[in-house]
Amino acid sequence: MLKAKPNLESRIRxxxxxxxxxxxxxxxxxxxxFGWDEHGQLVVSExxxxxSHKEADQFIHRSFPYYDQLTAVYAKDRAIGKDAQIAVDIIEEIDVEDVA
Incomplete structure:
Protein backbone atom coordinates (compact mmCIF):
# COMPACT_ATOMS: atom_id res chain seq x y z
CA MET A 1 0.00 0.00 0.00
CA LEU A 2 1.24 3.44 -0.82
CA LYS A 3 2.12 5.63 2.13
CA ALA A 4 0.93 8.61 0.12
CA LYS A 5 -2.56 7.18 -0.39
CA PRO A 6 -4.15 8.84 2.70
CA ASN A 7 -2.58 12.14 1.70
CA LEU A 8 -3.87 11.82 -1.85
CA GLU A 9 -7.35 10.89 -0.65
CA SER A 10 -7.37 13.86 1.70
CA ARG A 11 -6.25 16.20 -1.08
CA ILE A 12 -8.98 14.86 -3.39
CA ARG A 13 -11.62 15.42 -0.68
CA PHE A 34 -20.74 36.16 -8.22
CA GLY A 35 -18.75 35.84 -11.42
CA TRP A 36 -15.70 33.97 -12.70
CA ASP A 37 -12.48 35.64 -13.82
CA GLU A 38 -11.12 33.23 -16.42
CA HIS A 39 -7.73 34.95 -16.58
CA GLY A 40 -7.17 35.04 -12.82
CA GLN A 41 -9.01 31.74 -12.22
CA LEU A 42 -10.94 33.16 -9.29
CA VAL A 43 -14.40 34.15 -8.15
CA VAL A 44 -15.13 37.87 -8.42
CA SER A 45 -17.82 40.03 -6.89
CA GLU A 46 -18.58 43.35 -5.26
CA SER A 52 -23.51 38.81 2.55
CA HIS A 53 -21.89 35.40 1.89
CA LYS A 54 -19.48 34.91 4.79
CA GLU A 55 -19.08 31.20 3.99
CA ALA A 56 -17.29 32.24 0.79
CA ASP A 57 -14.64 34.38 2.52
CA GLN A 58 -11.86 31.91 1.79
CA PHE A 59 -12.22 32.55 -1.95
CA ILE A 60 -12.12 36.37 -1.96
CA HIS A 61 -8.54 36.60 -3.25
CA ARG A 62 -7.78 32.91 -3.80
CA SER A 63 -7.35 31.49 -7.27
CA PHE A 64 -8.78 28.07 -8.06
CA PRO A 65 -6.83 26.98 -11.15
CA TYR A 66 -8.39 23.52 -11.48
CA TYR A 67 -12.01 24.69 -11.47
CA ASP A 68 -12.72 23.89 -15.13
CA GLN A 69 -11.12 20.45 -14.94
CA LEU A 70 -12.90 19.58 -11.69
CA THR A 71 -16.19 20.79 -13.17
CA ALA A 72 -15.72 18.32 -16.03
CA VAL A 73 -15.22 15.54 -13.48
CA TYR A 74 -17.75 16.40 -10.75
CA ALA A 75 -20.55 18.48 -12.28
CA LYS A 76 -22.37 15.49 -13.72
CA ASP A 77 -22.68 14.05 -10.20
CA ARG A 78 -24.54 17.09 -8.88
CA ALA A 79 -28.17 16.79 -7.89
CA ILE A 80 -30.61 19.09 -9.64
CA GLY A 81 -34.25 19.89 -9.11
CA LYS A 82 -36.38 20.96 -6.20
CA ASP A 83 -34.72 18.62 -3.67
CA ALA A 84 -31.13 19.55 -4.54
CA GLN A 85 -29.10 21.17 -1.78
CA ILE A 86 -25.93 23.18 -1.82
CA ALA A 87 -23.10 22.55 0.64
CA VAL A 88 -24.11 25.47 2.88
CA ASP A 89 -27.65 24.06 3.26
CA ILE A 90 -26.31 20.63 4.19
CA ILE A 91 -23.90 22.08 6.77
CA GLU A 92 -26.71 24.14 8.31
CA GLU A 93 -28.91 21.02 8.57
CA ILE A 94 -26.12 19.09 10.26
CA ASP A 95 -25.57 21.94 12.73
CA VAL A 96 -29.30 22.04 13.55
CA GLU A 97 -29.38 18.26 14.05
CA ASP A 98 -26.33 18.42 16.33
CA VAL A 99 -28.02 21.03 18.53
CA ALA A 100 -31.30 19.10 18.75
Whole structure:
Protein backbone atom coordinates (compact mmCIF):
# COMPACT_ATOMS: atom_id res chain seq x y z
CA MET A 1 0.00 0.00 0.00
CA LEU A 2 1.24 3.44 -0.82
CA LYS A 3 2.12 5.63 2.13
CA ALA A 4 0.93 8.61 0.12
CA LYS A 5 -2.56 7.18 -0.39
CA PRO A 6 -4.15 8.84 2.70
CA ASN A 7 -2.58 12.14 1.70
CA LEU A 8 -3.87 11.82 -1.85
CA GLU A 9 -7.35 10.89 -0.65
CA SER A 10 -7.37 13.86 1.70
CA ARG A 11 -6.25 16.20 -1.08
CA ILE A 12 -8.98 14.86 -3.39
CA ARG A 13 -11.62 15.42 -0.68
CA UNK A 14 -10.35 18.97 -0.12
CA UNK A 15 -10.36 19.75 -3.84
CA UNK A 16 -13.88 18.37 -4.24
CA UNK A 17 -15.13 20.33 -1.21
CA UNK A 18 -13.58 23.56 -2.46
CA UNK A 19 -14.84 22.93 -5.99
CA UNK A 20 -18.35 22.35 -4.62
CA UNK A 21 -18.30 25.67 -2.76
CA UNK A 22 -17.10 27.59 -5.82
CA UNK A 23 -19.54 25.75 -8.10
CA UNK A 24 -22.44 26.63 -5.80
CA UNK A 25 -21.30 30.25 -5.68
CA UNK A 26 -21.35 30.43 -9.47
CA UNK A 27 -24.30 28.15 -10.26
CA UNK A 28 -26.32 27.64 -7.07
CA UNK A 29 -29.53 29.23 -5.94
CA UNK A 30 -27.66 31.95 -4.00
CA UNK A 31 -25.26 32.86 -6.80
CA UNK A 32 -26.47 36.38 -7.46
CA UNK A 33 -23.52 38.71 -7.84
CA PHE A 34 -20.74 36.16 -8.22
CA GLY A 35 -18.75 35.84 -11.42
CA TRP A 36 -15.70 33.97 -12.70
CA ASP A 37 -12.48 35.64 -13.82
CA GLU A 38 -11.12 33.23 -16.42
CA HIS A 39 -7.73 34.95 -16.58
CA GLY A 40 -7.17 35.04 -12.82
CA GLN A 41 -9.01 31.74 -12.22
CA LEU A 42 -10.94 33.16 -9.29
CA VAL A 43 -14.40 34.15 -8.15
CA VAL A 44 -15.13 37.87 -8.42
CA SER A 45 -17.82 40.03 -6.89
CA GLU A 46 -18.58 43.35 -5.26
CA UNK A 47 -17.72 43.80 -1.57
CA UNK A 48 -21.40 43.89 -0.60
CA UNK A 49 -21.93 40.42 -2.10
CA UNK A 50 -18.90 38.99 -0.31
CA UNK A 51 -20.13 40.52 2.95
CA SER A 52 -23.51 38.81 2.55
CA HIS A 53 -21.89 35.40 1.89
CA LYS A 54 -19.48 34.91 4.79
CA GLU A 55 -19.08 31.20 3.99
CA ALA A 56 -17.29 32.24 0.79
CA ASP A 57 -14.64 34.38 2.52
CA GLN A 58 -11.86 31.91 1.79
CA PHE A 59 -12.22 32.55 -1.95
CA ILE A 60 -12.12 36.37 -1.96
CA HIS A 61 -8.54 36.60 -3.25
CA ARG A 62 -7.78 32.91 -3.80
CA SER A 63 -7.35 31.49 -7.27
CA PHE A 64 -8.78 28.07 -8.06
CA PRO A 65 -6.83 26.98 -11.15
CA TYR A 66 -8.39 23.52 -11.48
CA TYR A 67 -12.01 24.69 -11.47
CA ASP A 68 -12.72 23.89 -15.13
CA GLN A 69 -11.12 20.45 -14.94
CA LEU A 70 -12.90 19.58 -11.69
CA THR A 71 -16.19 20.79 -13.17
CA ALA A 72 -15.72 18.32 -16.03
CA VAL A 73 -15.22 15.54 -13.48
CA TYR A 74 -17.75 16.40 -10.75
CA ALA A 75 -20.55 18.48 -12.28
CA LYS A 76 -22.37 15.49 -13.72
CA ASP A 77 -22.68 14.05 -10.20
CA ARG A 78 -24.54 17.09 -8.88
CA ALA A 79 -28.17 16.79 -7.89
CA ILE A 80 -30.61 19.09 -9.64
CA GLY A 81 -34.25 19.89 -9.11
CA LYS A 82 -36.38 20.96 -6.20
CA ASP A 83 -34.72 18.62 -3.67
CA ALA A 84 -31.13 19.55 -4.54
CA GLN A 85 -29.10 21.17 -1.78
CA ILE A 86 -25.93 23.18 -1.82
CA ALA A 87 -23.10 22.55 0.64
CA VAL A 88 -24.11 25.47 2.88
CA ASP A 89 -27.65 24.06 3.26
CA ILE A 90 -26.31 20.63 4.19
CA ILE A 91 -23.90 22.08 6.77
CA GLU A 92 -26.71 24.14 8.31
CA GLU A 93 -28.91 21.02 8.57
CA ILE A 94 -26.12 19.09 10.26
CA ASP A 95 -25.57 21.94 12.73
CA VAL A 96 -29.30 22.04 13.55
CA GLU A 97 -29.38 18.26 14.05
CA ASP A 98 -26.33 18.42 16.33
CA VAL A 99 -28.02 21.03 18.53
CA ALA A 100 -31.30 19.10 18.75
Missing amino acids: TLKRDWSIVYDMLNGKNNSG DAVWN
